[in-house]
Amino acid sequence: xxxxxxxxxxxxxxxxxxxxxxxxxxxxxxxxxxxxxxxxxxxxxxxxxxxxxxxxxxxxxxxxxxxxxxxxxxxxxxxxxxxxxxxxxxxxxxxxxxxxxxxxxxxxxxxxxxxxxxxxxxxxxxxxxxxxxxxxxxxxxxxxxxxxxxxxxxxxxxxxxxxxxxxxxxxxxxxxxxxxxxxxxxxxxxxxxxxxxxxxxxxxxxxxxxxxxxxxxxxxxxxxxxxxxxxxxxx
Amino acid sequence: xxxxxxxxxxxxxxxxxxxxxxxxxxxxxxxxxxxxxxxxxxxxxxxxxxxxxxxxxxxxxxxxxxxxxxxxxxxxxxxxxxxxxxxxxxxxxxxxxxxxxxxxxxxxxxxxxxxxxxxxxxxxxxxxxxxxxxxxxxxxxxxxxxxxxxxxxxxxxxxxxxxxxxxxxxxxxxxxxxxxxxxxxxxxxxxxxxxxxxxxxxxxxxxxxxxxxxxxxxxxxxxxxxxxxxxxxxx
Numbered sequence: 001x002x003x004x005x006x007x008x009x010x011x012x013x014x015x016x017x018x019x020x021x022x023x024x025x026x027x028x029x030x031x032x033x034x035x036x037x038x039x040x041x042x043x044x045x046x047x048x049x050x051x052x053x054x055x056x057x058x059x060x061x062x063x064x065x066x067x068x069x070x071x072x073x074x075x076x077x078x079x080x081x082x083x084x085x086x087x088x089x090x091x092x093x094x095x096x097x098x099x100x101x102x103x104x105x106x107x108x109x110x111x112x113x114x115x116x117x118x119x120x121x122x123x124x125x126x127x128x129x130x131x132x133x134x135x136x137x138x139x140x141x142x143x144x145x146x147x148x149x150x151x152x153x154x155x156x157x158x159x160x161x162x163x164x165x166x167x168x169x170x171x172x173x174x175x176x177x178x179x180x181x182x183x184x185x186x187x188x189x190x191x192x193x194x195x196x197x198x199x200x201x202x203x204x205x206x207x208x209x210x211x212x213x214x215x216x217x218x219x220x221x222x223x224x225x226x227x228x229x230x231x232x233x234x235x
Numbered sequence: 236x237x238x239x240x241x242x243x244x245x246x247x248x249x250x251x252x253x254x255x256x257x258x259x260x261x262x263x264x265x266x267x268x269x270x271x272x273x274x275x276x277x278x279x280x281x282x283x284x285x286x287x288x289x290x291x292x293x294x295x296x297x298x299x300x301x302x303x304x305x306x307x308x309x310x311x312x313x314x315x316x317x318x319x320x321x322x323x324x325x326x327x328x329x330x331x332x333x334x335x336x337x338x339x340x341x342x343x344x345x346x347x348x349x350x351x352x353x354x355x356x357x358x359x360x361x362x363x364x365x366x367x368x369x370x371x372x373x374x375x376x377x378x379x380x381x382x383x384x385x386x387x388x389x390x391x392x393x394x395x396x397x398x399x400x401x402x403x404x405x406x407x408x409x410x411x412x413x414x415x416x417x418x419x420x421x422x423x424x425x426x427x428x429x430x431x432x433x434x435x436x437x438x439x440x441x442x443x444x445x446x447x448x449x450x451x452x453x454x455x456x457x458x459x460x461x462x463x464x465x466x467x468x469x470x
Contacts, residue, residue, distance in 0.1 A: 080386065084332075087324045093379075096386060097319075101378035107385075114386050143336035144328075150342075151315065151331060151349050153388035 001077025006032040008225040011208035014050045015041030027057035029222045037064030039125040083117045086130035115156040116148030124162040138170040142177035149181040161187025172201040175232035191217040192224035199228035236312025241267040243460040246443035249285045250276030262292035264457045272299030274360040282307045318352045321365035350391040351383030359397040373405040377412035384416040396422025407436040410467035426452040427459035434463035
């Protein structure tokens with residue numbers, strides 16, 4: 001799993017139906033990877049089922065772990081979210097500690113990539129679940145990103161606007177704060193225009209919901225992202 | 236600041252009086268470093284004053300940062316505690332984010348070492364301040380340590396029993412869980428016997444309170460630690 005090479009990824013939710021034709025279009029779109037994960041209703045069974053369907057195609061497929069019960073073998077790698085701005089202490093490090101306690105030596109550390117999430121849409125399920133402090137201005141978001149990169153050595157910072165479009169100026173500010181970590185952006189990317197806007201300020205653009213609500217728009221984001229160079233300098 | 240070479244350190248509290256003779260004995264004891272820091276009453280002024288006094292001697296001197304206001308220039312390095320088992324979200328990552336926001340580009344990252352604290356004495360000030368979940372068995376403590384080492388890439392795990400003697404079996408279990416991070420042990424080390432016991436299971440033994448309550452015993456811990464090899468295999 002080489003997240004450093006990902007410019008565009010699709011995130012598929014095992015709890016949402018997707019036709020074979022839609023899945024084929026997504027997997028053959030030229031995206032760099034398929035991420036399987038979601039906030040609720042994700043189980044071992046629906047995860048494995050979706051993985052099996054994606055495996056018909058050559059695209060890399062990784063799991064983003066949201067609950068230990070759903071962790072399935074056979075992915076090309078595993079993303080481990082750490083919600084940096086969670087206010088509920090049961091969500092900040094505790095699930096990770098419990099998972100380590102339970103799995104122990106079974107964990108293959110070199111297959112894991114930790115993502116430092118900064119959750120920014122207060123209406124998103126993940127924000128409510130973790131009681132995230134989403135009222136961050138660009139400077140605070142950049143400080144969280146620097147913490148992730150410098151104090152915690154996380155390889156990925158993930159700006160999560162799931163369900164809404166992000167503040168481009170904030171994303172740009174965060175990108176400029178980072179020197180080593182890769183910046184993932186997710187939220188509201190459902191057409192080529194938004195995709196280009198976010199591709200300019202983020203290293204990796206994640207397209208999720210649009211697969212289910214606007215497949216044509218979602219598919220068009222692949223080329224839009226790939227033809228856009230990152231340029232996070234001030235406008 | 237090469238914490239990897241520290242076998243024994245003294246931790247001095249700028250808020251506690253220490254005679255010149257006692258300070259000289261501590262600094263000339265053969266300890267590997269002097270750490271300046273404390274939980275309360277630590278100010279810029281008393282920190283700088285103590286640093287100036289320690290600087291008469293050749294021993295390395297680092298600051299353990301407990302409040303941004305007390306951060307002083309001129310140390311050989313800075314230790315940044317991160318209380319992994321804090322339950323108060325204002326203590327887990329928030330102070331670090333606020334500090335990054337305020338200091339920004341002034342921070343010299345290569346002078347910092349992040350310590351993953353696991354606070355284990357419920358009566359200690361730091362435990363109450365951070366609402367630490369101190370009721371951890373050896374397996375949970377080891378899981379926290381693995382989280383620190385593997386997910387957060389922290390160079391130091393610090394078992395903090397301040398005010399009491401630690402559970403040797405728990406310390407040993409944590410030490411065995413670590414492959415790269417250095418294990419600091421602090422708490423109740425006030426004579427050579429305890430020092431040897433902890434030196435067997437921890438990489439670095441921190442002696443703090445004893446300097447103020449039992450100087451002779453504290454000074455005798457240096458040789459005791461240095462003559463003891465680490466051997467965390469099961470007894």
